[in-house]
Amino acid sequence: MKYVIGVDLGTSSVKTLLVSKDGEIKGEATASYPLIQERPSYSEQNPEEWVNGTVACLKELLQTSGVSAEDIEGVSFSGQMHGLVLLDEQNRVLRNAILWNDTRTTKECREIEQKLGGKLLDITRNAALEGFTLPKILWVQKHEPELFAKAASFVLPKDYLRYRMTGRVEMEISDAAGTLLLNVPEGKWSDEIASAFGLPEGFCPPLVGSTEGTGTLLPEFAALTGLSPATKVFGGGADNACGAVGAGIVRKGDALCSVGTSGVVLTYEEDKSKDFAGKVHFFNHAHPGAFYAMGVTLAAGYSLSWFRDALAPGVGFSELLQNVGEIAPGSEGLLFTPYLVGERTPHADSVIRGSFIGLSGTHRRDHLARAVMEGITFSLQESFDLFRQAGITVDRVISIGGGAKNPVWLQMQADIFGKPVVSLKNEQGPAMGAAMMAAVGSGWFGSLKECADQFIGYGATYEPIPENVEKYARLFKLYQQVYEATRSLNEGLQEFRG
Template identity: 80%
Template sequence: MSYVIGIDLGTSSVKTVLVNKNGEIKGEATASYPLIHENPGYSEQDPEVWVSGTISCLKTLIQENGISQDQIEGISFSGQMHGLVLLDEQNKPLRHAILWNDTRTTKQCREIEAKLGHNLLDITKNAALEGFTLPKILWVQENEPELFDKATCFVLPKDYLRYRMTGLVQMEISDAAGTLLLNVSEGAWSTQIAEIFGLPENFCPPIVGSTEATGTLLPQFAEQTGLSPKTRVFGGGADNACGAVGAGIVRNGDALCSIGTSGVILTYEEDKNKDFAGKVHFFNHAHPGAFYAMGVTLAAGYSLSWFKDSFAPDLSFEDLLAPVANVPVGSDGLLFTPYLVGERTPHADSVIRGSFIGLSGTHGREHLARAVMEGITFSLQESLELFRQAGISIERVISIGGGAKNPTWLQMQADIFGIPVVSLKNEQGPAMGSAMMAAVGCGWFSSLKECADQFIGYGTTYEPIPEHVEKYRRLFKLYQQVYSATLELNTGLQEFRG
């Protein structure tokens, strides 16, 4: 039996999966590593922990599953996006990586907007946000100039891991799309942006495709892991692109709803000229020539976790949500906005905070719990509305994460989105997506679409209930008014926050 390995390089851990030609996961291994928070708003990581954690996981997969090294045909990656790894002329990191959730770069974002103007959206298709990579580059350029002078290029986290495995410095296209240095429509680095910000020649490494072969394992890395130096290594993808592939979002008409700590609505698109005016993200997909539009709710599952920890710490999520099914649509006149840590889509606002609107003495904990679930889903619906306004037709939503574990919430999603919602039989997310890229790269399938047909099994389909759809349509219009109605209040409250 032949296998591929998918590596999901996350923010707090690396996860590896061993997958056979039938799409069955035959082994898993995970290794955790720490974050570094030296100052408020800073979030960094030592790139070496990615390498050591991956080596540990690969050794475990080989040893615990009784397979020979020759049975592993290929490896690919999913990676946390946007993280800056600056390399010197020996390709050694000059400092800790600055991660996606680092927020020190507001000044640099305003500088990017001022210098690029309309070219920012025309070229990169995305607004300048603190999480992206170019603002981090400019921060180092301004605050650590002597160190920056030693930098010859930069890579993103999974691309640094791949370099350590193969000895080749490259950057995969779906991840490059999140740097604000890529011409997304053309799939090539923007020399204009690089020149405007004085970046060195060849500062941006060669671009490779997600299923493209990028070399084989270095003998030393092969020896450390127990793998063969003949094992082929493929480009991989950004974590959201891999999550989309792992959920089968590789065709027009499908969208992904992922509710974790944050929430993501993502849809497949083949028209490179879609214009969202920067209100949603628009990145190159792992599928060649395709793209994905993505909206983000910052505090999706986090809102529900906060509610549970604050009001029902002794209950399990299952017990907390059990009574919700008996609460009517609209939670008896109660709305919740999930702005606990600000919001991303459609309001890129770090000041706004959440609200319960319509709270009365007749509401119990079950009403508040349902309102939180509805509010999270309304926030995700705002992204779907932006997709539709741009001419994207969405026929069904594949739901994963915490929102797919509760049947009431799945039905709620179908009713609010107004289209069928489908769960997965075996949800593995970005790790499976990266394994699928290796499977296609190895020639097991001709495309990610063909691989998805073989590897992905769908669960229950939840059809929208017409009566509920109409009620939620009216409630959604009220929900959309809460942001503007509370904006000035939240601005005034800011000075009183701890």
Template identity: 85%
Template sequence: MKYVIGVDLGTSSVKTLLVDLQGEIKGEATASYPLIHERPGYSEQNPEEWVNGTIASLQQLLRESGISPEDIEGISFSGQMHGLVLLDEQNNVLRNAILWNDTRTTKECREIEQKLGDGLLKITRNAALEGFTLPKVLWVQKHEPELFARAARFVLPKDYLRYRMTGHIQMEISDAAGTLMLNVPEGKWSEEIVQAFGLPEGFCPPIVGSSEDTGTILPEFAKLSGLSEKTRVFGGGADNACGAVGAGIVREGDAMCSIGTSGVVLTYEEDKNKDFAGKVHFFNHAHPGAFYAMGVTLAAGYSLSWFKDSLAPELSFDEMLKPVADLPPGADGLLFTPYLVGERTPHADSAIRASFIGLSGTHRREHMARAVMEGITFSLAESLELFRQAGINTRRIISIGGGAKNPVWLQMQADIFNTPVVSLKNEQGPAMGAAMMAAVGSGWFDSLKECADKFIAYGKTFEPIPANVAAYTRLFKLYQQVYSATRELNQGLQEFRG
């Protein structure tokens, strides 16, 4: 039997997944590593922690599965996006990586907008936000000039890990799309952007595809991890691209709703000329020649966790949500907006905060819980509405994450989205997507579409209930008024926040 490994290099831990020819999971292991918060708004990590964590995870995976390393044909990666890893001429790391959730770069974002103007959206199809890589590059260039003068190139987190495995410096395309330096429609680095900010020649590494062969395991890494030197290493993908592949989002008409701490709505697209005017993210997909549009709710599952920790700490999630099923849509006239930490789509606003609208003395905890679930789903529906306005038709939505664990919430999604919602039988997220890229790269399948047909098993389909759809259509219009009605209030409250 032959196998592949998917490596999911996350923000707090790395997960490795062993998968056979039928897509069956034969082993998994994880290892955690710390974040570094030197100042408020700063979020960094030591890239060596990624390497050590991956080695530990691979050792455990091989030990517990009992699989011969010689039977592992390929390995590929999912990686946390946007993180800046600066390398010198000898590919030594110059400083801690600045991560996607670091917010120090607001001034650099405004500088990018001023210098590039309309060209930014035309080239990159994405607005300048603190999470992206180019603002981090400019921050180091401005605040650490002596260190930046030694920088020969940069890579992203999973691409650095792949370099340590193979000795080759490359950057995979779906991850490169999140740097604000890639011409997304053309799939190549933008010379205009590189030159506009005085970046050194060769600063942007060669681009590779998600299932492209990038080499084999170096002897020293093989010795440390237990892998065979013959195992082939493939490009991998950005975590959202891998999550989409792992959910089978590889055809037009399919979309994904992922509710974790944050929430994501993502749809597959093959038209490179789609233009969302920067209102949603538009990135190169892991499937060759394809793209995905993505909207983000910053506090999706976090809103429900906050509610439970604050008002029902003694209950499990199942216990807290059980009475929600007995309530009608609209929670007896109560609305919630999930802006606990600001919002991303469609309102890129760091000052806005959450609201309960319509709260009365007759409302109980279960009404508030249902309102929180509905508010999270309404926020995600705003991204879907932007997709539809751009002419993207969605025939079904694959739901993953915490929102897929509760049948009431799955039905709620179908009703609010007015689209059939499907769960997965065995959800493994981005690690499975990475394994699928290794499977295609190893020649098991001709495409990710063919691999998805074999590897992905779907669970129950939740069809929209017409009466609920009608009620939620009216409620959604009210929900959409809350942001504009509370924006100035929240700006005024900023001076009173700790």
């Protein structure tokens, strides 16, 4: 039996998955590493931590699985997006990586908008947000000019890890789409944007595809892990692209709903002319020539965690939610907006904060808990509504993450989205998507679509209940009014916040 490895390089840990040719998981290993947060709004990591964690995981996979290194054909990657790793001419790291959740770059975002105007959306199809890479590059350029003068190129987190494994400095295209330096429709770097900000020639590394071969393991890296130097290495993908592949979102009509700390809705698209005016993200997909549109709710699962920790400390989620199914849709006239840390889609607003609207003396904890679940799902529905307005048809939604672990929430999603919602039998997320890219790259399958048919098993399907769909449609219209109704109030409250 032959095997591949998927490496998911996350923000807090790296997860590795060993998968056989028939799609069975034969081993997994995880290693955590710290964030560096020296000041408010700063979030950095030492790239060496990624390498050390990955080496430890790969060694553990071999030791615990009993699989021979010679039977492992390939390895590929999923990676946290947008993180800036600056390299000098010898490909040495110049400073800690600035991560996606670092928000120090608001001024740089405004500078990008002022300099590029409408060209930004025409070229990149995405608005300038603090999480993206170009604002981070400009921040270093402005605040650390002596260091930036030494910079010869930049890569993203998983691409740096791949460089350490192969010795090749390249960037994979689905991740490059989140830099604000890529011409997304054309799938190539934008010389116009790079020159507008004085970036040196060759600063953007060569692009590779997700299933494209990028060489084999360096002998010294193979020796550290126990893997064979003949192990093939493939491009991989951005974490959201890999999560989509790992959930089987590789065909038109399928969409993903993922509820983690944040929430993501994502749909497969092949028409590069789609234009959402920057209200949702539009990135190159891992599948060659395809794209995905993506909306983000900043505080999805986090809203439920906050509710539990603030109002029911010490109570487990199963106990907290055990009675929400007995509460009728609408939580007896109670709405919740999950803007606890601001919002991303469709309101790119760092000042807005959450609300309970309609709270009365008859409401109990179960009502509030259901309202929080409904509010999170309404926020995700705002992205689906934007997809609909852009002419994208969604036939079914694959649900993963925390929202997929609760049958009441799965039914709620079906009713609010008005679409069938499907769970997965064995959810492995981006690590499985990365393994699938290695499987396709190794020649086991002709495409990610063929691989998905073999590797992914679907669980229960939740069909929309017509009367609930109708009720939630009316509630959704009320939900959409809350943002504008509370926006100025939150602006006034900002001076009182700690």
